[in-house]
Amino acid sequence: TGRRLVMVDAEPRACALARLNAAQVEEDVEVREGRFDAVLDPAERFALVVADPPWVPSQRVAEFPEDPVWAIDGGIDGLEVARRCVRTASRHLAADGRVLLQLGSVEQVEVLDHTCETSGLEVLAVREAGEGGSRGVLALLGPEAWTGPRPHEG
Template sequence: MNHSGTAVGEQVAFGPLTITFDERVLRPRPWTTAQSAWAAELLAGAPAGPVLELCSGAGQIGLLAVHDSDRWLVCVDANPVACAYTLQNAAAAGLGDRVEVRNGDLSAMVPADERYALVVADPPWVPASDTGRFPEDPLLAIDGGVDGLVVAVACVEVAAAHLLPGASLLIQLGNVEQVDALAGSVASTSGLSLDSTRLFERGVVARFVRG
């Protein structure tokens, strides 16, 4: 901590933002600015309402998504350290007055009556047996369970319960096979269906909409 009470971590550029984090939080990956850009595109035509970011880490994806809008942003993450950095990064971006950060389990942190114009999510998607390949990454941020999709399914379920009519979920995964598996596992129960997928250098982002 410095004299002002803020955490002193490493800083990286994320689009026009400067994001602070440390080794307890997943390092912001430059390619994921594409998820923010897609989110901003969708917000231009989305219904009125706030944005929900699930598995927000240091908050960079959601912050960049709303940076050029007047939308409110709610960030949810299970890691209290990540949540503290999100608050710090929101303030640094000049967004502190319209960002709320919640630390805890995804489903418990979003009250039943809340509705959102867009949900963005970057859940852990590495299968538990493969997490040893990424020793530099915090386990909480990458361990997606046996098939890598345990948290991703939870994100879809939360989104399905809280999206406004005409709203979308943008979720980041490791590959198109995971996207197809997620679409197949949740389509019949969530009411959301896969609309489109964009492939990037190190992963994919899928858009789910009300079926």
């Protein structure tokens, strides 16, 4: 597309791997290390924000012993980081931009809907991954004023 890709992660090892991958392509890729709500310039706008925040409720992280706790712990209801993602993305989204957000369940998307509304975004589509949503869900968010056709749900 010719657009610049900005990748953000708070984990140094993830950033190091992202930089190694970015060096293999000819695209304009920048990797920033730190919290996403702290490393973006206030004036930056993006056509697409892809976010995969930790979404496992804190009391359930022991169910996933193979995953580092810092990578999966989403707070009490699993949505602490996702809420921050939505609020931050809404401030950095181009006028007709979209947010693609990975969460654990349709129910989490429904709970997050209030944060979307207060951030000027709405849930445009939700798609379950895996059999019966066994691998999470993807939620497509966009500005409330969007009047174009809605993406297919399912």
